[in-house]
Amino acid sequence: MTRYVMVADLRRCVGCQTCTAACKENNGTPVGVQWRRVLDIEAGEYPDVSRVFLPTGCNHCDKPPCMEVCPSTATGKRADGLVTIDYDLCIGCSYCIMACPYDARFKVEDLAYSYGEANAADQARSNPAEFDGVVSKCTFCIDRIDAGLAKGLVPGRDMEATPACVQGCISGALRFGDLHDPNSDVSQLIKNNKYFRQHEEEGTGPGFYYLWDKGAP
Amino acid sequence: MSLKQKAVPEAVTSVPSYCYNCVSGPDLMTVRVKDGIATAIAPNHDAIGIHPAHGRPCVKAYGLVQKTYNPDRVLTPMKRTNPKKGRHEDPGFVAISWDEALDAVAAKLKDIEATGKLDENSMPRVAATFGHGGTPASYMGTFPAFLAAWGAIDFSFGSGQGVKCVHSEHLYGEFWHRAFTVCADTVQTRLILSFGTNVEVSGGPCAVRRHADARIRGIKRIQIEPHLSPTGACSAEWVPIRPKTDAAFMLAMVHVLLHEARRDQLDLAFLKDRTASPYLVGPDGWYLRDPDSGKPLVWDEVSERAVPHDSPGIRPALDGTFEVRNVAAHGPDDERIAYDHVAARSAFQVMGDTMRPYTPEWAAEVCDVPAGTIRHVATEFLDNACIGETIVVGGRTLPFRPVAITLGKTVNNGWGAFECCWARTMLACLVGALEVPGGTLGTTVRLNRPHENRLASVKPGEDGFMANKLNATGKGKWADKPTGRNAHKPLIPIVGDSSWAQALGPTHLAWMFLKDAPKEWAKPNPPDLWFAFRTNPAISFWDTDQIIENMAKMPFVVAFAYTMDETNHMADILLPDATDLESTQIIRVGGTKFVEQHWEHAGIIIRQPAVEPQGEARDFTWITTEICRRAGLLEAYNTAINRGAALVPLKREHYDYSLAIDQVHDVETIWDAVCKAATHELTDGADVKDLAWLKTNGLFVVPFEKKDWYLLPTMEDQGLRFEMPYQERLLKAGIELGRRLHEHDIHWWDTQLKEYQALPTWHDVPHHWLKSTRDLGGHPDDYPFWAVTTKSMPYTTGNNAGIPLMNEVAQNLRGHGSVVMNAGAAKKLGIKAGDWVEVRSPISFTRGKAALVQGCRPDTIVVQGQYAHWKTPYAKDLNFPSLNKVIPLSMELTDATGSGADLVRVSVTKVDGPLAEDAR
Numbered sequence A: 001m002t003r004y005v006m007v008a009d010l011r012r013c014v015g016c017q018t019c020t021a022a023c024k025e026n027n028g029t030p031v032g033v034q035w036r037r038v039l040d041i042e043a044g045e046y047p048d049v050s051r052v053f054l055p056t057g058c059n060h061c062d063k064p065p066c067m068e069v070c071p072s073t074a075t076g077k078r079a080d081g082l083v084t085i086d087y088d089l090c091i092g093c094s095y096c097i098m099a100c101p102y103d104a105r106f107k108v109e110d111l112a113y114s115y116g117e118a119n120a121a122d123q124a125r126s127n128p129a130e131f132d133g134v135v136s137k138c139t140f141c142i143d144r145i146d147a148g149l150a151k152g153l154v155p156g157r158d159m160e161a162t163p164a165c166v167q168g169c170i171s172g173a174l175r176f177g178d179l180h181d182p183n184s185d186v187s188q189l190i191k192n193n194k195y196f197r198q199h200e201e202e203g204t205g206p207g208f209y210y211l212w213d214k215g216a217p
Numbered sequence B: 001m002s003l004k005q006k007a008v009p010e011a012v013t014s015v016p017s018y019c020y021n022c023v024s025g026p027d028l029m030t031v032r033v034k035d036g037i038a039t040a041i042a043p044n045h046d047a048i049g050i051h052p053a054h055g056r057p058c059v060k061a062y063g064l065v066q067k068t069y070n071p072d073r074v075l076t077p078m079k080r081t082n083p084k085k086g087r088h089e090d091p092g093f094v095a096i097s098w099d100e101a102l103d104a105v106a107a108k109l110k111d112i113e114a115t116g117k118l119d120e121n122s123m124p125r126v127a128a129t130f131g132h133g134g135t136p137a138s139y140m141g142t143f144p145a146f147l148a149a150w151g152a153i154d155f156s157f158g159s160g161q162g163v164k165c166v167h168s169e170h171l172y173g174e175f176w177h178r179a180f181t182v183c184a185d186t187v188q189t190r191l192i193l194s195f196g197t198n199v200e201v202s203g204g205p206c207a208v209r210r211h212a213d214a215r216i217r218g219i220k221r222i223q224i225e226p227h228l229s230p231t232g233a234c235s236a237e238w239v240p241i242r243p244k245t246d247a248a249f250m251l252a253m254v255h256v257l258l259h260e261a262r263r264d265q266l267d268l269a270f271l272k273d274r275t276a277s278p279y280l281v282g283p284d285g286w287y288l289r290d291p292d293s294g295k296p297l298v299w300d301e302v303s304e305r306a307v308p309h310d311s312p313g314i315r316p317a318l319d320g321t322f323e324v325r326n327v328a329a330h331g332p333d334d335e336r337i338a339y340d341h342v343a344a345r346s347a348f349q350v351m352g353d354t355m356r357p358y359t360p361e362w363a364a365e366v367c368d369v370p371a372g373t374i375r376h377v378a379t380e381f382l383d384n385a386c387i388g389e390t391i392v393v394g395g396r397t398l399p400f401r402p403v404a405i406t407l408g409k410t411v412n413n414g415w416g417a418f419e420c421c422w423a424r425t426m427l428a429c430l431v432g433a434l435e436v437p438g439g440t441l442g443t444t445v446r447l448n449r450p451h452e453n454r455l456a457s458v459k460p461g462e463d464g465f466m467a468n469k470l471n472a473t474g475k476g477k478w479a480d481k482p483t484g485r486n487a488h489k490p491l492i493p494i495v496g497d498s499s500w501a502q503a504l505g506p507t508h509l510a511w512m513f514l515k516d517a518p519k520e521w522a523k524p525n526p527p528d529l530w531f532a533f534r535t536n537p538a539i540s541f542w543d544t545d546q547i548i549e550n551m552a553k554m555p556f557v558v559a560f561a562y563t564m565d566e567t568n569h570m571a572d573i574l575l576p577d578a579t580d581l582e583s584t585q586i587i588r589v590g591g592t593k594f595v596e597q598h599w600e601h602a603g604i605i606i607r608q609p610a611v612e613p614q615g616e617a618r619d620f621t622w623i624t625t626e627i628c629r630r631a632g633l634l635e636a637y638n639t640a641i642n643r644g645a646a647l648v649p650l651k652r653e654h655y656d657y658s659l660a661i662d663q664v665h666d667v668e669t670i671w672d673a674v675c676k677a678a679t680h681e682l683t684d685g686a687d688v689k690d691l692a693w694l695k696t697n698g699l700f701v702v703p704f705e706k707k708d709w710y711l712l713p714t715m716e717d718q719g720l721r722f723e724m725p726y727q728e729r730l731l732k733a734g735i736e737l738g739r740r741l742h743e744h745d746i747h748w749w750d751t752q753l754k755e756y757q758a759l760p761t762w763h764d765v766p767h768h769w770l771k772s773t774r775d776l777g778g779h780p781d782d783y784p785f786w787a788v789t790t791k792s793m794p795y796t797t798g799n800n801a802g803i804p805l806m807n808e809v810a811q812n813l814r815g816h817g818s819v820v821m822n823a824g825a826a827k828k829l830g831i832k833a834g835d836w837v838e839v840r841s842p843i844s845f846t847r848g849k850a851a852l853v854q855g856c857r858p859d860t861i862v863v864q865g866q867y868a869h870w871k872t873p874y875a876k877d878l879n880f881p882s883l884n885k886v887i888p889l890s891m892e893l894t895d896a897t898g899s900g901a902d903l904v905r906v907s908v909t910k911v912d913g914p915l916a917e918d919a920r
Helices: A018-027 A065-069 A095-099 A120-125 A142-150 A164-168 A185-192 B059-068 B098-115 B132-138 B143-150 B167-177 B204-217 B246-260 B268-274 B347-355 B360-367 B371-383 B417-430 B499-504 B507-515 B544-551 B620-630 B634-645 B667-683 B691-697 B712-717 B728-743 B767-775 B804-810 B823-828
Strands: A004-009 A037-045 A048-056 A075-077 A083-085 A174-178 A208-211 B012-019 B027-034 B037-042 B126-130 B182-184 B191-195 B220-224 B237-239 B297-300 B305-308 B321-330 B336-346 B390-393 B396-399 B403-407 B440-442 B529-533 B557-560 B573-575 B585-593 B597-607 B699-703 B785-790 B818-822 B836-840 B845-853 B860-864 B903-910
Touching: A004 A185, A018 A037, A018 A164, A018 B037, A018 B059, A018 B804, A065 A075, A065 A095, A120 B037, A120 B059, A164 A174, A164 B037, A174 A185, A185 A208, B012 B037, B012 B059, B027 B059, B027 B204, B037 B059, B059 B804, B098 B529, B098 B573, B098 B620, B126 B132, B143 B620, B143 B634, B167 B417, B167 B440, B167 B499, B182 B403, B191 B246, B191 B371, B204 B597, B220 B371, B246 B347, B246 B360, B246 B371, B246 B417, B268 B417, B268 B712, B297 B321, B297 B336, B305 B321, B336 B347, B360 B371, B396 B712, B403 B417, B403 B440, B417 B440, B507 B544, B585 B667, B585 B699, B597 B667, B597 B691, B620 B634, B620 B667, B667 B691, B667 B699, B691 B699, B767 B903, B818 B823, B823 B845
Parallel strands: A004 A208, B012 B597, B126 B529, B191 B220, B191 B403, B220 B237, B529 B557, B557 B573, B785 B860, B818 B845
Antiparallel strands: A004 A174, A037 A048, A075 A083, B012 B027, B027 B037, B182 B440, B297 B305, B321 B336, B390 B396, B585 B597, B597 B699, B785 B903, B818 B860, B836 B845, B836 B903
């Protein structure tokens, strides 16, 4: 059984937003929708201050609270751990946005393109109109995973089959792979480092692991 | 299921290319193209194992798709119809044909050639300005061949060079260790002391990856900086130092090593053999020399007498005062001094005596940093230096000294930068950590040649040091009139006289002198023709109102235009070049380059048209060829290409790919020849590739020896010493320069002359800015904050202000487009987060929203980036503040190297809202 998870090594992340940009460009998300976003967090009081960069997005939970509240069954969960949204079923009620403890879901109220009208690249990349009126979120680049698997590639190891944010991450902070493969990069990183998961106490079983040696930021 | 679950379409192709939008590149990328449209940027993972960042470009590259399809692009040649120029004059641009545009440029060039390429003041009538750090050259195809074919070009109108770059580091770094820029040997070091270096933001993917790997390995980095930048955030310790007092901190570190550490804790062998520490200094401040050979003397502990420094079998004394007889000294202007009997101190002793007052307790007051912090930083530096350890690199045994110091902007330019650069280099010397594995390294050269091999630029010079060519200051040799409008040759000996020297000279003086020139020199005329490419000094320099006013005096401006902007608002002709994803160029890649591009490979990389150019945009090489053809320069242009102006010589002893000089060659033919010549050169002819091969494969590299990351082996092989600690040559140049200037009744450079010292002594560096405030009519008490600037990666030097994707992702970072200030200081002023505030200096003001943080000194504010656009589409609506509006262009804030620092005293007050559009 496969369980895909994301690992963010906070010791590496510099907050450059390359993952955010790579995600937006590869997934053609509308203005203001950031499935992968890196938060800039400060703690303490001058002069004893720390600042940390925290990549966020859908945690692809074991028990997704978003799925629980979805009245249209648009939100689903695959056997490999990926939490999905069927835009044809989504009625845009936004219950899932309220239920998600990770602030990971987006609903576009006023669809906009970067320069007003959709340009050639907007049209060639995807159809942003498909986001209109529905809720969206990080898919772990499900299309890349499935296309890669069809070619016999290993997500997380072969970049063509790996989420765009991980592929683009310049510091090597973001990693992806199968938690149930003990030899995968993510399994090894989780095994050999201190880590935390966000809102673990809520029992969601998040699939986003943060490597950090200084306690939760 | 319509689950946004689409397989990558078969019609999608992936085109290899490069991003060199900032000096931290070039980095690799691929362009995803679907049905002839670029849809996304992705890494080039074929370069894993070759590119230090595994083929990944930074966030800026992801903006190139939007850049290509920006509807605000200039897509036809245009001409100005309103002869009046100024911010508030409508240029009245109208579209014209390429023929009309090119003929107009060619006609102007022919007119100038007929009149004479130099004007009545001996200044070039043609000037050219390119943007950040030479990177435009990676996008302007064969334009350098036009520049070479033409000859006299004034490069001295900067867009920020000298005041926005690491200017003093460029000059002193290259002088002392062939280090146009300086970095840590991050892959091997254990401790980095980073004085304001923002490497996690502006270091590019290679630096970010190296530092991330180093953190996992256990490196410790201490960030010493007034605010908590991303680099500080990723460091083990943050030391919030008072702005512009870094030199005091570092002088105190030198004090600790010299006066608190045991002498045998230092790298004595390095100091004695690879530096001038043992050279004897006489009472007049000059090296004592052998009267016959003129060589500097050292005290030999074996024979107990003074002997030439390169005498075999000697044991030079490091410390001490000695009585010496029958020696000579060489003063300024070839003065010869003879001593029968004189007391001499070693340069090391002189340094020790000079540094004695600079205790950590003294520095604590200056820097507002506890003495204990300064002492522990110095001690950790010493403790981690591993003196005595060695490492084998490429078969050569080298010292292993895993401690490094890096300096950021505002630390390494402007007043105080000389002291900082000296102290950084000297601290490395004290522990033998200069240009060795783990230590402080140079990256590339620009004032010396060859640019592609800094090791080959080392040649034996005077006194056991490497040769450095300074601008002459001797009587009868000094250039008594400027040869470029920034006066780099008469004023700045250390910058030399290469084309890079012009562009590095005090470029703000070129702008300032258009308004008020020194009475002793003829007032310069604006150039008859000014070319501008990838540059926007109208917003990127200081006192932008004055810059705009001066720019409007340019009679004929040719701008290679991407969109309308604040600078090409003054243009007469706009030429739309095919930009990043649309055109062809081959450049060098790998080896050691700016910032932290240290590769174990070197070679060439191609940028190729992933998509057809938008509108009528044309490849820069085609534009250049046509200008040259129409201006009657074709043969000279082709000759320049053959000589190497497009990358490498097309003809050498063992190969000939040269182009017929009397023919017009198309873009592909030119780059095919360049590709073959470059690969021939890289492989000695064993593996020659053509353009088609390079387009498919993206890059061609051969191994680059890691040993060549370090300068020490070259210095050892040539028996040379680093010119530290004592600066006899610079002191002499300063005295001579002062004499020459005074002989011409020039006294307005006297403050700068004081910077020429044999050893740095502390002067009240921040006082320069307090005095400037007063001289501009303000009272320092009314301007209680230090205002500094910083960057974010989406914007660092990328000219990305018109790209919405960059703005969207940068908003995730604190302070983007805002005025960052300490929350406690803001509270005292009644300022809440998000309030509009006005930042005012004696010359002007800017407005932005307040972003309140704890990670900033209470006496300091931070205004990020370079904005305040009023013409650039999209950017002009952002309404962001810009420090450039409020920093004066000022002679008194210019140091002896011709550089200034991004720093100004300001007031901060709460206001109701943004400025009206016209007032921005």
